[in-house]
Amino acid sequence: MTDPMPPDYPDRARTGLCWRALTPADVEAWYALVRRMAEADQPVWSETREDLAEYLSSPANDPALTTVAGFDGAGTLRAAGRVSARPGSAVAHTWGGVDPAWRRRGIGRAVYRWQRDCQHRRFAAACISGGVLRTMAEERAQPHNALLRAAGAGVVRYFTEMTRPLSQPIPDLPLPAGFVFATLDPEDSEPVRLAHNEAFAGHWGSEPRDPARWDFTVRHPQLVPAWSMSVLDTTTGETVAYQLASFDPEYRLQSGYDEGFTDLLGVRPAWRGRGLASSLLAEAMRRFKAGGMAHAGLGVDTENASGALALYQRMGYTPTIRSRAWDFPLG
Structure with missing residues (x-):
C-alpha cells in the first residue's frame, strides 16, 4: 500500500513561516539549522550532513511525505521535522527542531502536531494498529521535554x-x-x-x-x-x-x-x-x-x-x- 498524502502544513499566519517538504537540495540549509540548534543546546550528539542526506534519499521514508520545513521571508530554514518507520513496524521515530531565534512562538508544537498527523495517516494506510510515535529527548533539554509532556506523550524508557x-x-x-x-x-x-x-x-x-x-x-x-x-x-x-x-x-x-x-x-x-x-x-x-x-x-x-x-x-x-x-x- 502506498503512503497517503501528507497532512496540511502548519499555518503560515500563526507561525510566520512558509512550509513545504524537504528535498535533497535542502541538505546544506538543514545542516545549517542543525548547527545553529547545536550551538544553543549543546546536545551530546547531532546529525552530520551525511545523516541528513541519507534520510532524504531513503526509499523507505519518502521525504515528500515525511518531512516538513518552515522558511522565513528571506528563504532561511527556521524549523524542520521528520518521521521515519521501518516497513511493517508499529514504532515511528521523530526528529524536529526550531532555530533558537524563532523559539517560543508555538512552532515546535506545530511541527510535532504535523508529525503526529503524518504518522497516524501512514499507520492507517499500512493497516497498522497500536502504533506509537517515539521521540528521544535529553533530560536536561527542559523545553523539549515540556513540549512532549504537554502534547500527551509519556516517558517509556531511560538511556544514559x-x-x-x-x-x-x-x-x-x-x-x-x-x-x-x-x-x-x-x-x-x-x-x-x-x-x-x-x-x-x-x-x-x-x-x-x-x-x-x-x-x-x-x-x-x-x-x-x-x-x-x-x-x-x-x-x-x-x-x-x-x-x-x-x-x-x-x-x-x-x-x-x-x-x-x-x-x-x-x-x-x-x-x-x-x-x-x-x-x-x-x-x-x-x-x-x-x-x-x-x-x-x-x-x-x-x-x-x-x-x-x-x-x-x-x-x-x-x-x-x-x-x-x-x-x-x-x-
Whole structure:
C-alpha cells in the first residue's frame, strides 16, 4: 500500500513561516539549522550532513511525505521535522527542531502536531494498529521535554551516556582461548551485521538492520574501522561478538576532551557468559588510547535486562547525560 498524502502544513499566519517538504537540495540549509540548534543546546550528539542526506534519499521514508520545513521571508530554514518507520513496524521515530531565534512562538508544537498527523495517516494506510510515535529527548533539554509532556506523550524508557577516563589503568582482559579479534572491514562486514541482528533480537526498541542501513552504518564518516572489531571462534570461524566505535570531533566542544565512542556492542546468545563483552571493551580502550583519545564512551538502556549497565560500571564507566524515550500512542 502506498503512503497517503501528507497532512496540511502548519499555518503560515500563526507561525510566520512558509512550509513545504524537504528535498535533497535542502541538505546544506538543514545542516545549517542543525548547527545553529547545536550551538544553543549543546546536545551530546547531532546529525552530520551525511545523516541528513541519507534520510532524504531513503526509499523507505519518502521525504515528500515525511518531512516538513518552515522558511522565513528571506528563504532561511527556521524549523524542520521528520518521521521515519521501518516497513511493517508499529514504532515511528521523530526528529524536529526550531532555530533558537524563532523559539517560543508555538512552532515546535506545530511541527510535532504535523508529525503526529503524518504518522497516524501512514499507520492507517499500512493497516497498522497500536502504533506509537517515539521521540528521544535529553533530560536536561527542559523545553523539549515540556513540549512532549504537554502534547500527551509519556516517558517509556531511560538511556544514559557514560564515559571513562583512559588515564585510568585499562583492565587486562584477554579473550578466552579459542577466540581472536578481527578488525572491522566495511567491505566484508555481513557476518557482523547478522551477529548484531541476532544479539539484539530481544532488546527493547531494537529493529533488525537491513543491508542498506548496515552499509550506511559501517561507512559513516564518524565510524573508525581501526577501533572496531569482531570476535571470531577459531574452531568454526563464526563471528560471535563485535564492537563498533566512532569519533565525533565536535564532542570536545561540550565535554572538553576527545572520546572514542562504542556505538554498538553485542554478543550472540550462545556465546554469552564467557567475558567476551569485557574483552571487547578493554581492547576498544587500548585502541582509543593509541588513537589519542582521552576518554572511552558509550550509551546504555538503563533497564536492559542483560546486565549491561552493571558491566559498564565494573569497567569504570560513569554516567554523564541521561535521555528519555517518549511515546505518543497513535492507534
